[in-house]
Amino acid sequence: MKLPALKFSKKPSEMNRRDFLRSGAALATVTIAPGVTLMAFGGKEASANADPGKRWGLLIDVNKCSKDCSACVSACSQENGWKLPENPETDAQWIRKVDLTDNATGREVSLVAMCQHCEEPPCVDVCPTGASFKRDDGIVLVDKHICIGCRYCMMACPYKARSFIHENIVDEQKTWAPRGKGTVESCTLCVHRVDAGGTPACVEACTATGNGAMIFGDLKDPESEISKALAKYPSTALRDDLGLNPGVRYQNL
Amino acid sequence: MERMIYREIPANRTILQAAVLLGVFILAAAGAVFYMEEHGHIVTGMNNQIVWGLPHVFAIFLIVAASGALNIASIASVFGKTPYKPLSRLSALLAMALLAGGLAVLVLDLGRPDRLIVAMTKYNFSSIFAWNIYLYNGFFAIVGVYLFTQMARGMPAKAVKTAGFVAFVWRLALTTGTGSIFGWLVARSAYESAIMAPLFIVMSFAFGLAVFILVLTFTTRVTDRKLGPKLLRRLGRLLGIFAALVLYFTAVQHLTSNYWARNGGIERFILSDGGIYTTLFWVGQVIIGGLIPMALVFHPTGGSKPASIILASVLVVLGGFAQVYVIVIGGQAFPLDTFPGFTASSSFADGVVHNYSPSLPEFLLGMGGVALALAITGFGMKVLRILPTNLSDANVGQQ
């Protein structure tokens, strides 16, 4: 068996902090004598999944979104562990069905609205602590570890995408979707699934119903299904006038 | 004209009674905070549509009034008006106290008040909120130094003037920051406008001066110190001018917004169909907080009576609360236009006016902030030489 390379160092601080702190089997330290630390490197440099070469997005075809169907909403609620609202004023809603009537023509449509994962997210701009942030691949998230619950992001969001958690939550959370009283949350684009190479739960549910109103994919990849559909058919973004360039786009609205 | 002598206020019966009353309010607020902290914001009237409620109304009123309360000192130090000079110390103390009260309310309403340290250690510099944390902390430091220069023996006049000038610029920046919290919100038609910053500045002039007059008249009366009627009249007239300025900026705000077709909805809501918000706007802000105080202080005979000036100050404070309520709550109650050109309905209150009924804990928290500000002011006057013993017109050089 070939042993991994050995390094002797008196000052761990000379090392890359990230390497030093990377825990578990990739690195082990043993104190041989005071001041002398033995370090072993193994494993491979982990790849970060938030790739700046990608931008994840959704395309929602309003014509295919049936008014009576809310499969995506239930799927999201189940996947991410938020209860379907009993009290619509205070309960969290990561995704919601909206029925629309065109004021000028009377045309009725139905669609789903959630965090639009803007390229220029106002929630990220206004967050005082930096808890609201955008990953390199365009997914907008809340870092609940440093969210102080000021709700300024909710004031800033044009889409009402965010919810504030008004009550205690005890041991109901999914491990990939921590949620807690006093912090703000919203659609994560199922980042845990996306990082594992999957698609968001809402898209999966929509496809399963046969409506096929939602397409998920990489907006920067011209060969992706979503990019091809966007290139071929007209689409729009909600509140396009604000210039936020959302990652979620709508067709036939 | 005798020498101006500053003395601590005595702890007489009335002052002790006032202190006990303030203490009760502060304790009640502490109880409300624990209750809200234990149960979460579900026990408040705030929800996912009205995300900022009554605590923010109180906090913003106090923070805005804080910078305005500093005006008297600025007028004396920066603009060289000597009759205001004996009032400068109280002005600086009251400014810091009001800011402390407002910030206490703001911070204790956070979803995670236990993480205040995070707000002090992690900054996102594209956030006006983060800038404001610097502006608020800086305000305490600068006004503290300013107060020190006023009170220290043998301090050259130039030092006072310099500190006063820095404090004056800083307070303008601070209120600009507070107004911009709203002005920079692109999403909400009730706010997005550069006028929010100057509007908040004139609001601060009016609210701060009104609170200042009330604290000054109360304290001089209960400590039997002289307060010249001409000096008070001068303050009253200034208050009238500030009240008029608030009305002017409010008019410009709504005229501009009305001119934009896309803002027709929100303007109709605030000005005519908004129920409580429309009432608070016209009756609360415009009539009670603007027109009546102006009539009181500019009245040819009644305008010089202390009672009219005190009443005008009370009305400006009440009107100010109404105005901040309309801005903060009214601006959120009107539905966001997420789907322009469509009528929307959903389970998340799209397209409908949002409900908000403030709860008792919220009110107690807000009142606790007011009580804290007044308690700090009173305590400051008790232990420091803030208030002159004789503010008669002859003594302050008021003709």
Add this chain to the structure above:
Amino acid sequence: MKRLLALLLIVTGLASAPLHAGSDLWPNIPKATGKPHPEGNLFWRKNHMKLLVHDRDLTMRKGDRNIRASLKECIQCHAVKDEQGQAVGVDDPRHFCRACHDFAAVKVDCFMCHNSKPEESSQALLDRRLPDTNELAAYLKEAAQ
């Protein structure tokens, strides 16, 4: 603080079985399932908070899922079962985290948002833990000689 830590280290270093079990001077630390930490328990007792914070930022901000210090996996192996064989939550004083945290009077903030009980299907996670553990353990043994 430093002295306290040093004391803790000495105590841990000297710790023999009787001091651990049933002594008031030492918290009653529940046994874990799964494979032992190759770095040793002392290392984790000292550093778990730093490691968790470091790796959580990597995961959340960078999307790095190939990390080792994951709260989810801590909870998986260190779950304490109650009389009914169900994992206890952090509201129960027997919970693994509480054993030491109650003893040291240090507040844990994690469970305001995170679930303090393991996921239902735990075996899959246990199986994919630390692929090169054996290799490293052998290496460490050699290095210690």
